[in-house]
Amino acid sequence: MNIDIRVAHLFSALNDDQVRQVMESSHTGTFKDGESLFETGDEAARFFLVIGGQIKLFRVSANGDQKIIDIIQPGNTFAEALMFMEHPVYPVSAEALGAARVISFDNRRFLQILSESNEVCFRIMGTMSQRLRGLIKEIDDLTLQSATTRLCAFLLRRMEEVGMPDFTLPAAKGVLAARLSMKPETFSRILQNLSVKKVLVIKNNKIKIMDEDILRSFAHLESIYGLEPEKSIEIKGTSMTDYCKFTLTPTDSRE
Amino acid sequence: MNIDIRVAHLFSALNDDQVRQVMESSHTGTFKDGESLFETGDEAARFFLVIGGQIKLFRVSANGDQKIIDIIQPGNTFAEALMFMEHPVYPVSAEALGAARVISFDNRRFLQILSESNEVCFRIMGTMSQRLRGLIKEIDDLTLQSATTRLCAFLLRRMEEVGMPDFTLPAAKGVLAARLSMKPETFSRILQNLSVKKVLVIKNNKIKIMDEDILRSFAHLESIYGLEPEKSIEIKGTSMTDYCKFTLTPTDSRE
DNA sequence: GCTAATCCTTGACTTTCATCAAACAGTGTC
DNA sequence: GACACTGTTTGATGAAAGTCAAGGATTAGC
Numbered sequence: 001m002n003i004d005i006r007v008a009h010l011f012s013a014l015n016d017d018q019v020r021q022v023m024e025s026s027h028t029g030t031f032k033d034g035e036s037l038f039e040t041g042d043e044a045a046r047f048f049l050v051i052g053g054q055i056k057l058f059r060v061s062a063n064g065d066q067k068i069i070d071i072i073q074p075g076n077t078f079a080e081a082l083m084f085m086e087h088p089v090y091p092v093s094a095e096a097l098g099a100a101r102v103i104s105f106d107n108r109r110f111l112q113i114l115s116e117s118n119e120v121c122f123r124i125m126g127t128m129s130q131r132l133r134g135l136i137k138e139i140d141d142l143t144l145q146s147a148t149t150r151l152c153a154f155l156l157r158r159m160e161e162v163g164m165p166d167f168t169l170p171a172a173k174g175v176l177a178a179r180l181s182m183k184p185e186t187f188s189r190i191l192q193n194l195s196v197k198k199v200l201v202i203k204n205n206k207i208k209i210m211d212e213d214i215l216r217s218f219a220h221l222e223s224i225y226g227l228e229p230e231k232s233i234e235i236k237g238t239s240m241t242d243y244c245k246f247t248l249t250p251t252d253s254r255e
Numbered sequence: 256m257n258i259d260i261r262v263a264h265l266f267s268a269l270n271d272d273q274v275r276q277v278m279e280s281s282h283t284g285t286f287k288d289g290e291s292l293f294e295t296g297d298e299a300a301r302f303f304l305v306i307g308g309q310i311k312l313f314r315v316s317a318n319g320d321q322k323i324i325d326i327i328q329p330g331n332t333f334a335e336a337l338m339f340m341e342h343p344v345y346p347v348s349a350e351a352l353g354a355a356r357v358i359s360f361d362n363r364r365f366l367q368i369l370s371e372s373n374e375v376c377f378r379i380m381g382t383m384s385q386r387l388r389g390l391i392k393e394i395d396d397l398t399l400q401s402a403t404t405r406l407c408a409f410l411l412r413r414m415e416e417v418g419m420p421d422f423t424l425p426a427a428k429g430v431l432a433a434r435l436s437m438k439p440e441t442f443s444r445i446l447q448n449l450s451v452k453k454v455l456v457i458k459n460n461k462i463k464i465m466d467e468d469i470l471r472s473f474a475h476l477e478s479i480y481g482l483e484p485e486k487s488i489e490i491k492g493t494s495m496t497d498y499c500k501f502t503l504t505p506t507d508s509r510e
Numbered sequence: 511g512c513t514a515a516t517c518c519t520t521g522a523c524t525t526t527c528a529t530c531a532a533a534c535a536g537t538g539t540c
Numbered sequence: 541g542a543c544a545c546t547g548t549t550t551g552a553t554g555a556a557a558g559t560c561a562a563g564g565a566t567t568a569g570c
Contacts, residue, residue: 015469059395067398084381091391121376126339128383135390137347142397143322143436181398186557188519438528443549
């Protein structure tokens with residue numbers, strides 16, 4: 001199997017010779033579901049490119065809970081930012097989500113190439129910049145939002161990615177719950193509630209969005225992206241130990 | 256006032272000539288308390304170096320709450336990661352915390368210098384890498400931890416920074432509360448509680464840590480840094496509507 | 511096809527934290 | 541020193557989400 005690593009943004013500026021150099025230090029590996037690539041605190045001498053399956057990046061708390069920081073899809077690199085630290089140590093753990101295939105690269109070798117090619121440096125900085133932005137958004141989601149909000153935003157994002165209101169959840173519900181920083185029970189209850197409200201239909205892990213508008217108002221996507229902060233949705237809180245028990249007045253709230 | 260911008264890590268690799276070039280596009284500004292440098296969504300054509308006071312980076316939620324992402328201290332740059340994006344837009348808002356003095360720089364000019372100097376590129380990548388790590392840790396703090404845990408971890412970090420158990424809070428309590436993603440009331444109550452437990456003594460915004468060990472066990476710092484995850488602290492939960500109402504058994508929990 | 515194992519759902523209950531409201535400093539101004 | 545102003549504390553209450561426990565549903569293994 002000959003994969004051109006230039007599919008990854010990070011490598012896209014490399015010439016044939018450089019690709020060959022990088023590949024010399026590379027190592028391709030296959031991982032079974034749940035198998036670990038590295039753990040938080042391990043020395044980070046290599047970085048990775050996912051070429052098949054998914055890799056889950058996560059941290060574990062004192063009480064054993066795990067928070068999924070990111071799920072890396074094929075074609076994407078991860079842990080490449082570490083090579084610029086003096087004592088590179090992985091800040092997260094990584095394991096395969098289902099069977100996965102990754103290529104790993106030696107930091108030092110790549111740094112050498114970097115020192116010759118300015119363009120590649122710029123690519124890296126671009127990638128890192130995006131990742132920074134992603135993390136900031138993540139912090140946003142985590143703090144400024146409720147569990148319902150987070151889940152709705154997630155569903156919308158997913159729908160937009162797929163391009164249709166009908167899609168399969170990209171991972172097991174428990175995994176998604178951890179990704180969205182909530183317990184599986186909470187995840188389940190919120191989905192249930194959205195279902196009761198006829199906002200969507202669930203069947204196993206297939207979702208069909210029925211009322212995108214309401215979903216969108218639950219998600220407050222505008223505010224997440226810092227756009228139209230003046231458009232706030234009126235929510236009549238009538239909660240009663242039950243999640244998501246509010247009636248959204250679907251009038252356009254700007255008069 | 257002649258400040259050598261090379262105090263900032265980002266500029267440290269520049270030679271005299273490059274410094275002069277960068278300074279040509281620079282602009283020094285003074286900001287009053289609460290004055291805004293830019294807002295979320297603004298076009299990001301410049302980045303900044305704080306030379307006096309503090310700059311608060313934050314995001315605002317739909318309901319008007321603000322979450323402080325970072326507080327930038329003198330000698331540090333911020334928003335420099337954005338210059339590598341095609342449509343740079345600030346992902347956060349920035350305003351002065353107290354009177355502050357900053358120098359701003361033109362992205363394009365700096366990119367030009369970058370394209371000539373590989374060393375500077377490496378510095379930038381190092382800075383960004385650290386920032387990424389910081390944000391991951393932040394996400395950690397936010398999700399895997401309770402408000403009490405966060406505050407205790409914060410106090411410990413502060414104590415280690417200062418090097419003594421006696422210190423002044425680095426900002427108003429309300430600001431710190433936002434930094435730690437909690438309401439001022441919650442912040443106050445937790446401090447109160449720690450005080451009742453004789454873990455610390457508060458006087459205005461001066462703090463004196465009395466029992467570092469207990470504080471440390473509240474903070475679970477080991478797990479935050481991914482070290483010694485096996486050392487879990489036994490906490491007998493006896494909560495009753497009251498925060499932090501648990502009796503910590505101060506026996507070394509590894510037998 | 512049956513069993514085991516895993517994952518998901520549901521219900522009752524608890525905990526944590528936010529909210530609202532009011533009292534209480536501390537600080538600066540006139 | 542009286543005044544307002546802002547920031548902090550305190551109390552009462554409510555809502556959101558976690559916990560525990562048990563029951564269903566799916567999938568995998570044989």
